[in-house]
Amino acid sequence: MRRLRPETRWAYVFVLPWLIGLVLFQAGPMVASLVLSFTDYDLIGSPEFAGTANYARMMEDPKVARAIGNTVVYTLLHVPLAIALALALALVLNRVTGRAAGAFRTIFYLPSMTPYVAVGVLFLFLLNGQAGVVNQFLALFGVEGPQWTTDPDWILMGIVLMSLWNLGSTTIILFAALRNVPRELSEAAMIDGAGPWQRFRAVTLPMISSALFFVVIINTITSLQMFDQVYTMFFGNQTAQQSYGDAALFYVVYLFQQAFQFLRMGYASALAWVLFLVIAIITLVQVKVGNRLVYYEAEEHAG
């Protein structure tokens, strides 16, 4: 084996705590859940080998189909909306200069400091069809708002609305990217007679495309793994669990129910692995597509 340089060895020593954590708390449980996904396991008795029965069961389970449907619809609505809004906020932030800039940045980020569980409870009140602020606001315009929290046709829309509360990190990432767009490029374009929209399309957007790509991937993954807020709102206690049905059944919520409510650990592990594979595939596709659309500054020097 090749001898390591002292610095490298020290680097490993410093990384060691993290590596131990990774193996013990991430890789270990992941391998365990892969094994469990081929078993029948109720947490109390010992696991019994079940072959691919858990995976076969998923194919037939109508609730899995419903949960996937809800999750996909949510992701398709949330990701574009969240990024468009966050980008708009970042553009506004980028125009604010001077002392106010710091204050605004903090204010824009503040919602992200709210714990997800609190956001869930808060929006249950805000969205309430009978007494919520959202419908009171709509009533000002003579619109009778829908029953966001109880009408199965509107529950998912309400959740999307709530999800737009937590734009802080996406906004900050895009804002940082905007700050890195060289001013001279915009100025050169302006001198060439480009209008604001043209400058945004031809200069700003390509320059921040790598950051955009990053937030698309991150938002997609977190959308597919949506859990905390939805669980708090619609599954948090026994009364809630019997009151809203499947309209808010997200994939991870169903996984959690199978694991900890019905004690089907094997089945839940299988669900988890399918989700992992799906996310891996989606991310792979995004990377492939992204390679064609994203501009990386480093390429210029390489090429």
Next chain:
Amino acid sequence: MSGSSVNPARTTAVPPDRAAAVSPGRTGPARSRRAGLAPVLVSALVAALAACGGVGSGGGGGGEKSGGGASLTTMGFGLPDEIATVRVEAFKKARPDVALQINEGQFDEQAFLSAIAAGNPPDVVYLPRDRIGGYAARGAIQPLDGCVTEQGIPTGDFYPAAQQQVKYDGKWYGMPEFYNSIVLVVNDKAAKDAGIDPAGIDTSDWDRLAELAGKMTRAKGGTIERFGFYPKLPEFLPLWAKANGADILSADGRTSRLDDPKVTEALAYAHRLVEAQGGWTKLKAFTDTFDYFGEGNPFAKDQIGAMLTEQFVVTAMAGTTPDVAITVLPFKDRRGNPVNNVGGNAWVIPKGARNPDAACAWVKTMTAADTWIAAARARADKRAQEGKAYTGTYTGNAKADEVIFSEIVKPSGRKAFDDAVKVIRSVQQAGFVVPQSAAAAEFRKAWEDAALRVLQGDQKAADALDRAHAEGQKAIDEATS
């Protein structure tokens, strides 16, 4: 220290308390996945730290079982009031040798099962009785028959329905605590607005009940102002089925009866009631805004005409809004006899409990008639000091209730509540429970979802219940095979 040398089973490190103290029957704060996992991680961490401390570091984290004093760890139980603390003191007096560790907070299924799976369970757990069947069938909790005979627990003191609910497959798996009855609570103002004497309302005539519901409802535009008659679906489906002369599950807990046409008829009727009053989505959103346990409860705010509810909603009102004008009545089946679907919590001993002997003593003490009576006296004294009425403590122990309601509960001078106490006492004997089954959780989910699909307008009652019947039966067959 290397992590692998740590054996969490060696210490009784236990999850920290879950903050919220809990009163019986109320649904507690929402849980999150992180909140659920945290205790497991924390206990693992505490175990690891304890191991680092080496031999003889006991006394800090949580009593080692070495030597003389044994320890007893509870889960799912809080100390919100004198009903809890007086009984805990009684145990401490009976067993001063036991180092008691009460981890306050509501029962959390995930924390409970993780603790069992990790081989580090609490000694005694306080949980809803309707879950016992599933845990018993899986071997998560121990039969208590030995405990009953060795320590001579007078199980005959408990109400028959409470006894039935803590038994599975002919064995005792828990001892019952409270005994929650369902009654009809009428808002007098709503009844008078409808031109009816509240005391004369009779739920056995379903046509007239529907008519009354319509009369008591108030709506302005799309906004509900008063929910005329709240049938409490989906959760009270077993009660509605019983009122129509049907059981949803066979007595041995093995055969679903959800496909009984009488169940369908009951669900379809209750659904029509809801539709006629504005529809499920609006009414549910409206009831979501209620605070049953505060001064702004829906009766005080005239938001409810009448509703079916557990008796603790009534006793809470005696404390918060003693002047509220309500009438409490029995819920009668279609033949005119009272029906009452009872429930409550129970004490169980999990598999692998390290100190089952002390746990058994705990279970015995907490549910004994004398202990309950002492707790009720303390509550009555406290209420008297506050100048409030004491409306009784509804225990699972019939012998205790005899004394509590004949000697300790005195007429308060508030007729509504004095009459309510009599009504609640009168329906206790009519109490029934859905029999325990190995797939209790799945079966419940099946019928709740079915009722919900009907309320949401997705399915007709017959189709929804046929599906629930198939799902529920499949779950029971899988769990018992």
